Amino acid sequence: QVQLVESGGGLVQAGGSLRLSCAASGMIFSINAMGWYRQAPGKDRELVACINSGSSTKYADSVKGRFTISRDNAKNTVYLQMNSLKPEDTAVYYCTASSGLGRKPAYWGQGTQVTVSS
Numbered sequence: 573q574v575q576l577v578e579s580g581g582g583l584v585q586a587g588g589s590l591r592l593s594c595a596a597s598g599m600i601f602s603i604n605a606m607g608w609y610r611q612a613p614g615k616d617r618e619l620v621a622c623i624n625s626g627s628s629t630k631y632a633d634s635v636k637g638r639f640t641i642s643r644d645n646a647k648n649t650v651y652l653q654m655n656s657l658k659p660e661d662t663a664v665y666y667c668t669a670s671s672g673l674g675r676k677p678a679y680w681g682q683g684t685q686v687t688v689s690s
Contacts (some may be wrong), residue, residue, distance in 0.1 A: 574598045574679040576667045581684030584657055588688070592652040594667030594681055603669040603679070606643060606650040610663035610686075620665070621652060624673040635661075657688045 580592040596606065607622025607630075621631045621641040629641055640653040650667065665686050668677035 574600060574603055574669050576669060576679055576681035578665070578667045578681045578684040581665060581686045583687045583689065586657060586659055586688055586690050588657050589653070589655045590657065590686060591654070592665055592684060594650045596648040596669060600648050603671065605670045605673045605675065607668045608641065608652050609666045609668055612663040622673055623650060628673055630674055659688045659690045662686060662688050
């Protein structure tokens, strides 16, 4: 099993920034990629960004140029720097872990709320 613990959500005004962190523990040798999904009220869960152990990344078109995903392999931690936030970024953000970039997540964090006010 892999445990994922998120932090860093909150309330911010449009145009502001937030940084999410996610620390992985447990059977981390079984995972290669980590990432972030989000789910807004009434909408399906969607991929925001993901990164593998080689630092290859993938982003949703809606966040390209505004969000940056990074990881610290020594700390088993992944970060999501979110800049120029928009009200439509409001959602619960979930940290995920999978066996490869773009693959279906095998593990999910508990989620952290991000609210962007207009």
